[in-house]
Amino acid sequence: MSENSNTPLITVENLVKHYGGRRGPISWATGKPPINIRALNGVSFEVRRGETLGLIGESGCGKSTLGRALLRLHEPTSGKVVFDGTEVTALKPDALKAMRRHMQIIFQDPYASLNPRRTVADIIGLPLMLHGLAANRREMRDKVAAIMDKVGLKTNHLDRYPHQFSGGQRQRIGIARALISNPQFIVCDEPVSALDVSIQAQIIELLTGLKRDMGLTYLFVSHDISVIGYLSDRVAVMYLGEIVEMGPVETVLSNPRHPYTQSLMSAVPDVDHPGKHQRVRLTGDLPSPQSPPPGCKFHTRCPLATDLCRVEAPPRHDLGDGHTASCHLIDDNVSILR
Amino acid sequence: MTVADDAAAPAMAADQGKSLFKRNLENFAENRLALASAVLVLIFVLMAIFAPWIAPHDPNETDLFRRLQPPGWMPGGEWSYLLGCDGLGRDILSRIIYGSRISIFIGTAVILVATTIGIVAGLAAGYLRGWVDIAISRLVDILLGFPYLIFAIGLMAMMGPGLFNIILALAYKEWVIPCRVVRGETLAVRELEYVEAARAIGASRFHIMLREIMPNILSPVIVVSTIRMADVIILEASLSFLGLGVQPPTASWGSMVADGRAFILEAWWVSTFPGLAILLLVLVINVASQGLRDAFDPRFNE
Amino acid sequence: MTTMPATPLLQVQGLRTVFETRAGRVFAVDGVDVTVNPGECLGVVGESGSGKSVTFSSVMGLVRAPGRIASGSIRFEGRDLRALSPPDMRKIRGRDIAMTMQDALTALNPALTVGEQILEVLYAHDETLPEGRIMARRRAARAKAVEMLELVGIASAGDRLQYYPHEFSGGMRQRIMIAIALACRPKLLIADEPTTALDVTIQAQVLELIADIRVRLGMSVVLITHDLGVVSEYCDRVMVMYAGQVVEEGPTASVIQNPQHPYTRGLLQSIPRLSLRGQKIKPIEGQVPDLIDLPPQCRFYSRCSERLDACMNRIDMRELGDKRRARCIRLPEVKA
Numbered sequence: 001m002s003e004n005s006n007t008p009l010i011t012v013e014n015l016v017k018h019y020g021g022r023r024g025p026i027s028w029a030t031g032k033p034p035i036n037i038r039a040l041n042g043v044s045f046e047v048r049r050g051e052t053l054g055l056i057g058e059s060g061c062g063k064s065t066l067g068r069a070l071l072r073l074h075e076p077t078s079g080k081v082v083f084d085g086t087e088v089t090a091l092k093p094d095a096l097k098a099m100r101r102h103m104q105i106i107f108q109d110p111y112a113s114l115n116p117r118r119t120v121a122d123i124i125g126l127p128l129m130l131h132g133l134a135a136n137r138r139e140m141r142d143k144v145a146a147i148m149d150k151v152g153l154k155t156n157h158l159d160r161y162p163h164q165f166s167g168g169q170r171q172r173i174g175i176a177r178a179l180i181s182n183p184q185f186i187v188c189d190e191p192v193s194a195l196d197v198s199i200q201a202q203i204i205e206l207l208t209g210l211k212r213d214m215g216l217t218y219l220f221v222s223h224d225i226s227v228i229g230y231l232s233d234r235v236a237v238m239y240l241g242e243i244v245e246m247g248p249v250e251t252v253l254s255n256p257r258h259p260y261t262q263s264l265m266s267a268v269p270d271v272d273h274p275g276k277h278q279r280v281r282l283t284g285d286l287p288s289p290q291s292p293p294p295g296c297k298f299h300t301r302c303p304l305a306t307d308l309c310r311v312e313a314p315p316r317h318d319l320g321d322g323h324t325a326s327c328h329l330i331d332d333n334v335s336i337l338r
Numbered sequence: 339m340t341v342a343d344d345a346a347a348p349a350m351a352a353d354q355g356k357s358l359f360k361r362n363l364e365n366f367a368e369n370r371l372a373l374a375s376a377v378l379v380l381i382f383v384l385m386a387i388f389a390p391w392i393a394p395h396d397p398n399e400t401d402l403f404r405r406l407q408p409p410g411w412m413p414g415g416e417w418s419y420l421l422g423c424d425g426l427g428r429d430i431l432s433r434i435i436y437g438s439r440i441s442i443f444i445g446t447a448v449i450l451v452a453t454t455i456g457i458v459a460g461l462a463a464g465y466l467r468g469w470v471d472i473a474i475s476r477l478v479d480i481l482l483g484f485p486y487l488i489f490a491i492g493l494m495a496m497m498g499p500g501l502f503n504i505i506l507a508l509a510y511k512e513w514v515i516p517c518r519v520v521r522g523e524t525l526a527v528r529e530l531e532y533v534e535a536a537r538a539i540g541a542s543r544f545h546i547m548l549r550e551i552m553p554n555i556l557s558p559v560i561v562v563s564t565i566r567m568a569d570v571i572i573l574e575a576s577l578s579f580l581g582l583g584v585q586p587p588t589a590s591w592g593s594m595v596a597d598g599r600a601f602i603l604e605a606w607w608v609s610t611f612p613g614l615a616i617l618l619l620v621l622v623i624n625v626a627s628q629g630l631r632d633a634f635d636p637r638f639n640e
Numbered sequence: 641m642t643t644m645p646a647t648p649l650l651q652v653q654g655l656r657t658v659f660e661t662r663a664g665r666v667f668a669v670d671g672v673d674v675t676v677n678p679g680e681c682l683g684v685v686g687e688s689g690s691g692k693s694v695t696f697s698s699v700m701g702l703v704r705a706p707g708r709i710a711s712g713s714i715r716f717e718g719r720d721l722r723a724l725s726p727p728d729m730r731k732i733r734g735r736d737i738a739m740t741m742q743d744a745l746t747a748l749n750p751a752l753t754v755g756e757q758i759l760e761v762l763y764a765h766d767e768t769l770p771e772g773r774i775m776a777r778r779r780a781a782r783a784k785a786v787e788m789l790e791l792v793g794i795a796s797a798g799d800r801l802q803y804y805p806h807e808f809s810g811g812m813r814q815r816i817m818i819a820i821a822l823a824c825r826p827k828l829l830i831a832d833e834p835t836t837a838l839d840v841t842i843q844a845q846v847l848e849l850i851a852d853i854r855v856r857l858g859m860s861v862v863l864i865t866h867d868l869g870v871v872s873e874y875c876d877r878v879m880v881m882y883a884g885q886v887v888e889e890g891p892t893a894s895v896i897q898n899p900q901h902p903y904t905r906g907l908l909q910s911i912p913r914l915s916l917r918g919q920k921i922k923p924i925e926g927q928v929p930d931l932i933d934l935p936p937q938c939r940f941y942s943r944c945s946e947r948l949d950a951c952m953n954r955i956d957m958r959e960l961g962d963k964r965r966a967r968c969i970r971l972p973e974v975k976a
Binding site: 068071073096097098100101104105107108109112113114115116117118123126127130131174177181 | 530531532534535536537538539540541542545549550553554
């Protein structure tokens with residue numbers, strides 16, 4: 001699936017995103033307690049040209065924040081993002097705006113992601129207008145029609161409003177909008193989670209087809225492990241703002257080495273082989289992102305936690321073939337499954 | 339996350355190409371009471387516009403022989419001076435017709451000015467946040483603390499009478515009301531994904547405020563503003579009643595009511611008819627704008 | 641798996657629920673038969689517009705204008721629920737049949753503490769609470785509430801009674817809803833999409849909880865979901881619904897390994913499965929049809945790859961043997 005280029009398309013170094021922290025005079029005056037949510041805690045990875053990198057994790061793990069921080073939709077607190085040789089995190093606003101042509105995002109909610117007061121033509125054509133990619137209105141409409149056709153929408157619906165479309169069709173509109181500026185990279189933020197099962201399949205096929213035809217690179221964020229397993233080349237597993245395991249999707253999903261990944265995989269119901277997994281029950285509740293545990297973030301729920309785990313954050317171990325996992329017990333090849 | 343309803347869309351095919359605005363308008367038209375009130379408002383407006391052609395007499399023409407002449411159906415009255423005459427013998431009906439110009443003009447002007455300022459301030463406060471929001475919100479809070487009429491009286495006393503000054507005095511505080519509505523709506527809308535999508539495409543803050551957010555907050559603002567128009571008309575009438583509004587001989591309903599106070603027992607018609615005019619106009623504006631709210635407010639709709 | 645007893649716990653026949661909308665009449669449920677036996681878990685699978693939720697809202701008597709039950713019989717333990725007066729129906733609702741909703745945040749009253757909401761149900765239905773003396777009654781009810789919260793796995797239940805719904809996580813709220821539903825030990829639990837909004841590990845916890853309680857209390861469960869994986873793991877029988885009708889029904893393993901109706905087959909082929917990685921998924925083309933004024937023909941017609949002209953007529957359910965039924969004329973009928 002990856003193209004033969006060796007340089008990664010995107011390199012992320014130690015990306016950190018904290019919310020809150022500084023207390024303004026008003027919150028001091030009104031006595032509001034400071035919120036300090038560590039959504040991303042130093043994430044480093046790369047995205048290779050032409051691949052689909054899946055990002056899985058549960059609520060609060062920071063996967064949505066990561067996608068947006070990459071695009072600087074949420075400004076990272078610190079860290080570096082390099083896109084195709086350019087350091088995105090260092091760009092000034094004008095240069096950043098120009099960069100946006102190349103990196104786009106598809107949202108989860110097909111209802112909230114389209115402005116109800118604009119026509120489909122306006123919504124999809126906005127990138128063209130903003131980046132000067134269409135000389136006049138006629139050209140804009142032609143290009144919009146072309147992309148609508150590509151995503152499976154009827155071109156005579158150009159002047160309709162979002163409320164006249166079904167959920168699946170709206171998602172296609174969102175996809176068209178992301179594609180029209182001919183980007184290289186797209187963050188897909190749970191693009192099928194809000195859709196009916198049979199429509200999910202249509203959109204999944206659409207996304208894989210478009211990737212092939214247009215030579216795109218995807219960061220595919222989802223909580224649905226089966227979907228990630230189906231369309232990703234590599235996958236990264238996140239927990240409380242950190243990547244705990246990463247590697248080729250076959251390897252990570254069928255032979256997970258990090259205890260958290262192991263517990264995740266044991267919880268996924270299998271349509272064809274019900275009751276096959278041994279269920280791993282995690283103890284305790286998910287810690288609050290405001291006060292993450294010291295040492296290994298997972299130690300409060302890990303049945304294998306040792307004293308070292310409680311104190312020291314685990315290093316990233318290379319397990320060969322691009323498979324990495326951050327766990328102190330990795331060398332002992334333990335499994336959380338008894 | 340609830341699953342999207344794919345089955346509903348084909349049913350909407352009936353609403354081919356209709357914008358949200360048009361659908362809301364149709365909803366409004368189905369409310370007969372509101373529609374009738376809207377028609378009456380229109381009649382008042384037309385009356386104001388075509389006053390010179392409609393009014394039977396010159397509103398400022400005094401005739402001391404007709405001083406306090408009763409309305410046409412009472413003994414001593416004449417049908418050509420249908421509602422009687424005031425203390426200076428001026429035809430009350432004509433003065434009411436001309437007075438509608440003042441009420442409607444001032445009401446409209448104040449609301450237009452206030453709404454424009456309010457939208458700009460509210461959008462800036464709601465979207466830009468930070469110091470802009472703090473400054474504007476505090477200003478709004480302070481202005482809201484002042485009692486409306488006293489404030490207007492104070493301003494008028496400082497600025498002196500005159501049409502322009504009245505509009506200013508009333509707009510001075512009026513803008514905070516649409517501003518608060520706009521700010522609240524903006525705060526809600528700015529979190530929606532289509533605004534984030536516009537940012538992701540590289541839209542400027544100006545574009546987002548004007549093209550993405552504003553069209554979606556106009557509905558509640560229009561509704562609030564039309565409701566406020568009635569209040570402004572009453573305020574203008576109050577100011578005129580107190581002698582701080584438009585100066586004589588210009589007819590304003592409020593000053594007409596004031597003029598008739600001295601004769602309230604012998605010649606009740608001098609105060610009563612202008613008072614009824616105020617009542618009727620304010621009533622139909624209120625009913626029409628309630629209907630507007632029911633038709634346009636998404637909380638009552640979908 | 642359970643054996644077929646004499647009387648089913650819930651027997652719905654020919655249910656039709658209609659909604660009068662401005663655009664026309666929508667039969668959200670159009671001729672649905674449901675059977676739930678004591679102690680079994682029935683999975684109800686369907687997408688938007690399938691009528692799966694409305695079917696069971698109708699059973700609970702919760703359908704309100706502009707919707708109403710047009711025809712059909714609903715029998716619970718032999719009693720005709722449609723013939724009951726509102727007060728009698730209220731006795732059944734919450735006590736004998738309980739329902740949980742998909743979105744726990746909106747289904748729980750945000751202004752009442754969790755304890756108060758469980759107590760509500762107990763006061764309404766529980767006849768084992770001591771009569772008369774208020775304090776004794778309250779203490780007994782409170783003790784039961786704590787018991788319920790512990791049953792669903794909420795730690796420090798005694799303290800947690802005072803918390804408000806928004807102070808809990810999504811998974812815990814769902815469990816609280818289950819606690820409220822089970823407070824009076826119902827015979828039938830209808831769980832409407834209990835795990836759709838939850839993470840996969842929490843989903844597993846909630847479903848295991850339901851399965852566990854089901855065994856302990858001998859309760860029947862109807863699990864409404866769109867997730868075939870969940871159905872496969874937890875349900876004895878499954879019922880597939882499409883556009884207001886039941887299109888296939890039977891023992892879960894049998895239906896999943898050998899689907900007979902084109903829609904069921906299409907669904908199974910269109911979901912990505914970890915065990916089938918490498919095999920392409922095949923989406924079902926098209927969309928659910930407009931439910932307004934549907935003509936009497938197969939509703940899956942427009943999306944079916946195996947359609948015939950004969951499918952343009954009214955299609956009834958066919959017995960296929962081995963307790964399986966499906967609504968497709970291409971299937972061989974077995975005389976029951």
